Amino acid sequence: MTPEPSSPEFPPSAPDLLPERLFPTLTSDHISRIAARGRRRPVAAGEVLVNVGDKAIPFFVVLSGAIQAWRPAEGAETLNRTIRASQFTGEASLMSGRRSMAQLRVSEPGEVLELSREDLLALVQTDAELSEILMRAFILRRVELIAHDLGDVVVIGSTHSAGTLRVKEFLTRNGHPFHYVDLDRDPTAQELFDRFQVTTNDVPVLICRGSAALRNPTNAQIASCLGFNEEIDEARVSDLLIVGAGPAGLAAAVYGASEGLDVLVLEANVPGGQAGSSSRIENYLGFPTGISGLDLTGRALSQALKFGARPMVAKPVTKMSIDGRRYTVEMDDGAHASARTIIVATGAAYRKPGLHNLSVFEGAGVYYGATPMEAQLCVGDEVAVVGGGNSAGQAAVFLAQTASRVHVLIRGEALAETMSRYLIRRIDENPKIVLRTRTQITALEGDRRLERVQWRDERTGANEAHDIHHVFMMTGATPNTAWLSGCIALDDKGFIKTGPDLSREELEHARWTLARSPFLLETSRPGIFAVGDVRAGNIKRVASAVGEGSIAVALVHQVLQTL
Ligand SMILES: Cc1cc2nc3c(=O)[nH]c(=O)nc-3n(C[C@H](O)[C@H](O)[C@H](O)COP(=O)(O)OP(=O)(O)OC[C@H]3O[C@@H](n4cnc5c(N)ncnc54)[C@H](O)[C@@H]3O)c2cc1C
Numbered sequence: 001m002t003p004e005p006s007s008p009e010f011p012p013s014a015p016d017l018l019p020e021r022l023f024p025t026l027t028s029d030h031i032s033r034i035a036a037r038g039r040r041r042p043v044a045a046g047e048v049l050v051n052v053g054d055k056a057i058p059f060f061v062v063l064s065g066a067i068q069a070w071r072p073a074e075g076a077e078t079l080n081r082t083i084r085a086s087q088f089t090g091e092a093s094l095m096s097g098r099r100s101m102a103q104l105r106v107s108e109p110g111e112v113l114e115l116s117r118e119d120l121l122a123l124v125q126t127d128a129e130l131s132e133i134l135m136r137a138f139i140l141r142r143v144e145l146i147a148h149d150l151g152d153v154v155v156i157g158s159t160h161s162a163g164t165l166r167v168k169e170f171l172t173r174n175g176h177p178f179h180y181v182d183l184d185r186d187p188t189a190q191e192l193f194d195r196f197q198v199t200t201n202d203v204p205v206l207i208c209r210g211s212a213a214l215r216n217p218t219n220a221q222i223a224s225c226l227g228f229n230e231e232i233d234e235a236r237v238s239d240l241l242i243v244g245a246g247p248a249g250l251a252a253a254v255y256g257a258s259e260g261l262d263v264l265v266l267e268a269n270v271p272g273g274q275a276g277s278s279s280r281i282e283n284y285l286g287f288p289t290g291i292s293g294l295d296l297t298g299r300a301l302s303q304a305l306k307f308g309a310r311p312m313v314a315k316p317v318t319k320m321s322i323d324g325r326r327y328t329v330e331m332d333d334g335a336h337a338s339a340r341t342i343i344v345a346t347g348a349a350y351r352k353p354g355l356h357n358l359s360v361f362e363g364a365g366v367y368y369g370a371t372p373m374e375a376q377l378c379v380g381d382e383v384a385v386v387g388g389g390n391s392a393g394q395a396a397v398f399l400a401q402t403a404s405r406v407h408v409l410i411r412g413e414a415l416a417e418t419m420s421r422y423l424i425r426r427i428d429e430n431p432k433i434v435l436r437t438r439t440q441i442t443a444l445e446g447d448r449r450l451e452r453v454q455w456r457d458e459r460t461g462a463n464e465a466h467d468i469h470h471v472f473m474m475t476g477a478t479p480n481t482a483w484l485s486g487c488i489a490l491d492d493k494g495f496i497k498t499g500p501d502l503s504r505e506e507l508e509h510a511r512w513t514l515a516r517s518p519f520l521l522e523t524s525r526p527g528i529f530a531v532g533d534v535r536a537g538n539i540k541r542v543a544s545a546v547g548e549g550s551i552a553v554a555l556v557h558q559v560l561q562t563l
Contacts, residue, residue, distance in 0.1 A: 022140050024133055025086045026061065031113070033130060034061055037123050038115035043067075043106045050089075050104040052152065053209055055227055057100045059120045060089045065110020071102040071150070079150050082107060088134070091141035092175060094120065095305045099209075099227040101145065101152055101177075124306055125258075131306065139302060142175060151177030153226070156193075157204030158183040159377060160449050162363030163216045164204040169373060170219045173270035174228060174313060175298055200448075219269060219314040220333065229312045234336050237326060238264045240556055241339030243317050244480070246273020247542045248532025249345035250300040251549030256343075257307035259553065261560075264337055265309055266329065268316035272297035273347050274477070274533070275542050277369025278391070279398040283420075284542050294371065296542070317346075320487050325527065325563055340527065340563055341556045344484070344496060345549060347533040348477030348540075353386070355444055365450020366471050370395035375402050378470040382407070384453060386441060387474035388415050393423030395472050400432040407468070409439045409455060441471070479534045489524040495536035498523055519555040521548055527559045 026034070043049070043065060050057050052071055060067060060083075067083045079102055083089055089104055097117060115123065124131035145151060153171065155178050157164030171178045181189050183203065198205060202215035208225040223229055240256045242249045245267035256263040275281065278293035287296075304311060319330040320342075328338045350368040352358060358366060367374045370385075375398065383403045385396045388410035400406045408427065414437060415424050427433050436455070442463060443454040453468045479494045489497045489506040497506065499520040510524035521529045529552040532538060532545035 022137060022144060023081070023083060023087050024137055026088065026133070027086075030130060030133070031061060031063070031086065033127060034115065034123065035113055037119045038113045040111060040113055042111050043109060045106055045109045047106040048103060049106065049112075050100050050102070052100060052103050053227075054100045056097065056117055057090070057094055058117070059094060059115045060104070061113040062087055062089075063111040063113060065106065065112075066108040067112070068105050068107040069102045070105065071152070079145070079148075085110070088137070090120075090134070091138050091145070092302070093142075095135075095138060095302065097230055099152075101150075121306070121308055125308070135302065135306065142177075145177040146175070149177060149179040151179060152209045153178040154181060154207040155179070155204050156181045156183060156189050156207075160184070160364060161200070161203045162361075165363040165367075165373070165377075166219070167204050167206060167217070167222065170222060170270055170314075172373065173272055173276055173294060175301075176226065176228075223314040229315065230310060232264075232312065232335050232337055234338070236338070238262045238337070238339040239560060240264070240341050240343065240553075241266065241327070241329065241337060242343045242345055243329065244268070244273065244345035244347055244532075244534070245271040245301070245311055245313075246345060246347045246532060246545060247275045247297065247300065248347070248534075248545035248549040249273070249343065250297060250304055251546040252343045252345060252531065252553055253304035253309040253311065253549075254300060254307060255550045255553040256556065257304060257309035259557070261553070261556070263304075263309040264339065265304070265311040266315045266317050266331065266337065267311060267313050268346075268480075270313055271301045271311060274369075274391075275545075277371055279370050279372065279375070279394060281542055282394075282422075292371070316483075318483050320484060322487065322525065327528065341559050342528045343549070343552050343556070344481075344523070344528065344530045344534060345532050345545075346480035346483075347545075348479050350473060351476045351478055352473065353441060353475065355441065357444055360448070361444055361446065361450040361471075364448060365446065365469055366444065366473060368473055370398055370472050370474075374470075374472070375399055378403050380404050381470060382466070382468050383470040383472065384409055384441070384455075384466075384468050385472045385474060386410075387476065388412055388418040389474065389476060390420050390423060392472075392474035393419045393427060395474050396433050397423065397426045397430065399472070400430050403432070403470075406430075406433045407466075408433060408435045409441065410435070410437055411440060411458075413437055444471070477533065481534060487525065488528060488530075491536040493536075495538075496523055496530035496534055497536045498530050501536060519558065521552045521555060522559075527556075527563075529555060 062085050069081045071079045183190050206214045239261040240263045242252050242265045245265050253265050275293040276297045280290040282290040316332045317329045318332050321328050327342050379402045382405045384407045385392050386409045396406045396408050438458040439455050442456045445452040454465045456463050481494050523530050531548035531552045
């Protein structure tokens with residue numbers, strides 16, 4: 001089967017990273033189509049076309065001569081590639097508008113075709129064949145950088161620090177390559193830290209682009225140092241503002257941008273949402289062998305970028321205000337963004353059991369997602385998975401591949417009412433998985449890392465202690481709607497009510513003044529829509545989130561036509 005053009009597998013297979021795939025040769029017909037949007041210019045040997053760290057990088061096709069793509073790596077390897085006649089420069093940063101990871105220097109004089117990022121975006125939106133060739137090469141080049149740790153970031157951390165997992169997750173889920181130095185295995189790094197009085201609370205330290213050394217940085221600090229976000233123009237009123245970049249928000253971004261809307265996406269953390277933390281989604285249409293959440297949502301993000309959506313990461317929205325038919329949101333850094341319509345796609349947050357010291361172990365023994373990153377931490381160990389839903393079932397089956405034993409703890413008598421049959425069967429058939437019904441965790445113990453777990457069998461009242469260092473809390477979620485602070489109608493659990501679910505009283509209370517009733521996914525405020533897990537009555541699935549995100553865009557068009 002031919003792999004999809006813009007979606008190489010991660011990790012890549014060896015043939016994906018063959019030079020002819022990474023650096024394809026364009027035909028003369030391709031080049032003349034690109035030339036229609038660019039300008040030809042001579043280049044001299046030694047001329048630097050792009051420097052490491054430059055933003056708004058141009059795209060070059062070599063017509064004659066050669067360009068060297070080079071960067072000194074923080075890790076063991078150095079990137080050094082030569083781009084020859086009929087080949088082209090660029091990787092994923094070019095599409096996302098992020099900083100260049102490499103220097104482009106003319107190694108043999110000749111002639112190039114140069115396109116600005118805007119011209120390149122216009123090209124890939126209109127020329128399907130070139131879009132396929134370029135997107136594939138850009139993504140494979142990024143995958144190669146990640147596979148060889150060839151980034152502009154070094155993370156020096158420890159498996160005992162929750163911050164390390166958070167930072168690694170933030171970089172990984174943003175598709176940003178980094179080199180990792182484990183303090184627990186590298187005594188020289190520890191010695192260096194001691195000399196510079198780097199304390200336990202300062203770990204991890206992130207060396208950003210070879211200069212800034214950030215101690216236990218927030219995600220927003222990392223995003224700012226690496227230039228993940230464009231400047232937000234507060235005076236600009238977008239057609240559509242999407243809050244949340246899980247599957248629902250990303251689907252809305254893809255459909256909105258591809259249909260010509262000016263789309264801004266604000267994401268509190270990283271794109272992908274809950275789905276991004278799923279090890280393998282097996283019931284999403286079109287992926288018979290399953291797909292990791294990271295891979296699926298990474299593809300969606302590339303697609304949204306290709307159509308010109310503007311996603312911002314580490315930008316939690318904290319407030320919304322309404323001024324006539326213009327909506328303005330405020331972010332936690334005080335920045336504002338305005339739009340004529342809003343799609344709320346903020347999903348849900350993990351429900352946490354009431355254990356007093358839970359936060360001490362979050363990321364250091366207690367996890368809310370089971371991806372290959374967490375699985376790596378517990379190879380050969382016993383683990384506990386708490387919860388009886390599909391996410392718990394998937395986590396148990398996935399972790400059983402590498403853990404020595406997986407205890408699944410549920411409060412109920414059986415899984416039948418809460419979990420899909422295929423997962424129940426896999427759990428039953430897997431000798432490494434032990435299902436413990438009517439069992440609840442009562443205590444977590446350890447110093448800075450989880451060392452022991454106590455649970456109680458509700459039938460007998462007996463407490464048991466187990467030397468388990470990893471607990472996966474997969475206990476469902478509550479909606480992320482606190483930031484809406486009374487602007488729109490919610491149900492009694494805090495989910496957003498939409499369309500026909502809104503009562504006459506709720507609409508009167510919200511001062512709904514239009515002659516028409518709210519559209520299907522419209523909230524009690526005209527032009528504000530809610531999609532995905534955050535919406536009351538939503539079926540909590542990736543497919544329904546994606547479906548609702550795309551339907552909402554059709555309704556956004558109808559609202560915009562009446563403004
Ligand atoms: C481990 C796991 C496995 C799963 N497996 C499957 C599966 O196999 N099949 C399936 O169909 N479903 C699965 N699900 C459910 C599925 O992932 C969700 O239904 C889906 O992700 C919902 O998408 P969403 O976009 O509505 O919300 P979310 O995925 O929750 O995304 C919401 C996004 O909004 C952001 N956000 C929140 N508040 C703010 C704010 N104030 N400002 C800005 N951004 C904000 C969040 O950071 C998040 O990125 C799984 C869920 C989990 C947790």
